Amino acid sequence: MLVLLFPPSFFIIRRQFQCVPMSLNPKIIAVIAIAAVACIAVAAFVFMNQSGNNDGLEGNWVEYSVNGEKDAGMESYTSSGEVRISYLYHSEKQKVYSAGESGSIIINYTELQKRIPVPIVRFIEMPDLDSMEKTGKETISTTVGDKECDVYKQTVSPEETRTYWVADGWVPYKIAKHIAKGDVQSGSVEDTVYLYKNKGHTEVDVNCDLVVVEGNGITVSGNKESYKVGDMVKLTAEGDGKAVFSGWYDEDMKFISSDSTLEFEITRDTKIYARNYSIWDKTANSGDEIDLKDTFNVHPDYFYIEDFYGKSAERSEGKHTFTSGGLYVITAYVDDTPTKIYWMYVFGSTNRVFEWNYDGNHYKITASINFDDYQYAKNYYTPEERQCDRPDHVRDKTFVTLSYTDERMKPYMDKLADTLIDLYEKAYGSVDEYGFLDFLLSFTQNIEYEEDEKYTGYVEYWKFPLETLFDQGGDCEDTSILFLALAHVCKEKLGMDYRMALMIMPTHASAGVMLSTSTEYEANPDGFIFGETTATGYDLGDIPDKVEDYFLDAQYYPSPTTTVEIV
Ligand SMILES: [Ca+2]
Numbered sequence: 166m167l168v169l170l171f172p173p174s175f176f177i178i179r180r181q182f183q184c185v186p187m188s189l190n191p192k193i194i195a196v197i198a199i200a201a202v203a204c205i206a207v208a209a210f211v212f213m214n215q216s217g218n219n220d221g222l223e224g225n226w227v228e229y230s231v232n233g234e235k236d237a238g239m240e241s242y243t244s245s246g247e248v249r250i251s252y253l254y255h256s257e258k259q260k261v262y263s264a265g266e267s268g269s270i271i272i273n274y275t276e277l278q279k280r281i282p283v284p285i286v287r288f289i290e291m292p293d294l295d296s297m298e299k300t301g302k303e304t305i306s307t308t309v310g311d312k313e314c315d316v317y318k319q320t321v322s323p324e325e326t327r328t329y330w331v332a333d334g335w336v337p338y339k340i341a342k343h344i345a346k347g348d349v350q351s352g353s354v355e356d357t358v359y360l361y362k363n364k365g366h367t368e369v370d371v372n373c374d375l376v377v378v379e380g381n382g383i384t385v386s387g388n389k390e391s392y393k394v395g396d397m398v399k400l401t402a403e404g405d406g407k408a409v410f411s412g413w414y415d416e417d418m419k420f421i422s423s424d425s426t427l428e429f430e431i432t433r434d435t436k437i438y439a440r441n442y443s444i445w446d447k448t449a450n451s452g453d454e455i456d457l458k459d460t461f462n463v464h465p466d467y468f469y470i471e472d473f474y475g476k477s478a479e480r481s482e483g484k485h486t487f488t489s490g491g492l493y494v495i496t497a498y499v500d501d502t503p504t505k506i507y508w509m510y511v512f513g514s515t516n517r518v519f520e521w522n523y524d525g526n527h528y529k530i531t532a533s534i535n536f537d538d539y540q541y542a543k544n545y546y547t548p549e550e551r552q553c554d555r556p557d558h559v560r561d562k563t564f565v566t567l568s569y570t571d572e573r574m575k576p577y578m579d580k581l582a583d584t585l586i587d588l589y590e591k592a593y594g595s596v597d598e599y600g601f602l603d604f605l606l607s608f609t610q611n612i613e614y615e616e617d618e619k620y621t622g623y624v625e626y627w628k629f630p631l632e633t634l635f636d637q638g639g640d641c642e643d644t645s646i647l648f649l650a651l652a653h654v655c656k657e658k659l660g661m662d663y664r665m666a667l668m669i670m671p672t673h674a675s676a677g678v679m680l681s682t683s684t685e686y687e688a689n690p691d692g693f694i695f696g697e698t699t700a701t702g703y704d705l706g707d708i709p710d711k712v713e714d715y716f717l718d719a720q721y722y723p724s725p726t727t728t729v730e731i732v
């Protein structure tokens with residue numbers, strides 16, 4: 166069966182309902198070191214449209230750590246943790262080529278309804294100092310000792326000012342970004358200061374390399390032996406008649422463009438993929454040994470094999486056995502430089518292991534998922550059909566209901582429900598309604614929070630439970646859907662009588678549960694208590710502060726909270 170993994174529209178960004186990650190319940194922050202949950206390593210790749218004038222270029226990297234925590238409510242933004250930001254400084258023109266260094270940690274920056282597709286790297290670009298107000302001198306402590314700095318003030322907007330402490334001619338040692346209390350959309354922003362502290366700066370090699378990796382049957386022309394930072398690059402890709410060029414991708418395999426000619430200004434060592442339209446070049450069965458050289462008729466020094474949907478990566482001289490089903494990206498290397506990529510679809514199952522703690526016990530589940538079944542779920546709806554289906558939510562409900570009525574997806578829910586019931590019975594002897602649902606919630610809370618846009622290419626992307634399980638990640642609606650599907654299947658198996666709903670709030674989704682017995686927890690106007698599925702530390706019934714008003718008072722907000730009951 167041929168399925169299309171990435172139709173050409175796959176990476177079109179849509180703007181709609183978004184989801185704010187719930188932070189850990191404040192109650193337990195004190196005992197758990199704040200992991201860099203919100204900080205996701207992203208290799209930012211920024212094409213700046215500057216006009217290619219590189220006369221007198223002097224390059225310097227400046228690296229910052231950022232401290233600032235902000236959690237201003239539903240219509241503003243959320244961020245936390247340490248961030249490294251690198252700038253390439255262009256001293257001639259007092260400008261910054263904002264180039265995110267590969268491996269930079271970029272703050273999880275969510276500015277709702279005004280989302281910036283390429284976050285943070287453009288966000289405090291060093292402005293022209295001449296255009297700023299110089300307010301005096303100040304000696305500050307820096308990583309290279311005390312520095313007497315010139316202090317500059319910049320007014321970005323009525324709500325936002327920035328202060329720069331600059332010394333040594335050009336080095337901004339500290340930047341304070343101050344956001345005054347004010348309105349963003351209809352929510353409020355609290356008074357906040359972010360401090361960017363210089364962690365060092367180095368001279369930059371103004372030469373950079375461009376590595377172009379061709380897909381099977383694709384040839385790229387226009388690459389040169391060497392470049393200087395600021396040079397314009399012009400590449401052209403062509404298929405060999407059988408293969409059709411589908412697009413340029415950056416080193417993280419993020420789509421750049423489908424035009425056959427790509428022009429951009431190079432600001433650092435860069436790797437670009439020119440991909441073939443075919444979704445995969447060859448297929449194989451898991452367990453079979455394959456000679457990659459024969460399969461692709463190519464003789465590189467070695468191959469590098471990466472599981473596109475997993476975390477595995479390994480090197481091979483040519484003979485290789487795929488142990489799990491999946492889609493693999495195989496890169497051929499010559500002289501330690503990637504030259505060609507191939508895609509291999511491997512039939513078979515792959516294991517996903519879930520481990521979590523609940524009520525003092527440690528739990529571990531292994532789910533074996535057939536890659537074809539995952540693809541089936543993935544292709545069941547188009548990305549357009551994975552948007553919130555307002556106002557009647559008919560399709561939204563099917564993300565839950567199909568998971569236990571569709572014959573390809575049902576066995577997974579059945580098996581997982583049996584396993585969870587079994588684990589609970591072993592731990593507690595018998596199953597009680599609240600306790601069991603709270604246990605189910607703990608399972609979903611421990612699934613990695615993955616923002617839709619970063620992981621799917623879409624601002625909004627709803628997943629079936631089977632996808633969330635295979636991906637071992639999802640955002641608020643995905644884990645809520647998973648919880649509700651499991652709760653439904655378990656309810657049938659256990660003969661219980663609770664009711665369930667998907668709660669759709671402004672910028673968040675959760676599970677709602679109506680127990681057959683009353684609880685201490687406050688219910689919303691429709692009678693459901695809250696089930697936070699994205700973060701640990703919330704018992705069934707606990708409502709995160711930031712959504713409390715929306716949940717308990719559906720009229721509070723212009724787009725009201727909706728209780729979508731699953732029956
Ligand atoms: Ca979402």
Ligand SMILES: [Ca+2]
Nearest residue numbers: 626627640643
């Ligand atoms: Ca999602």
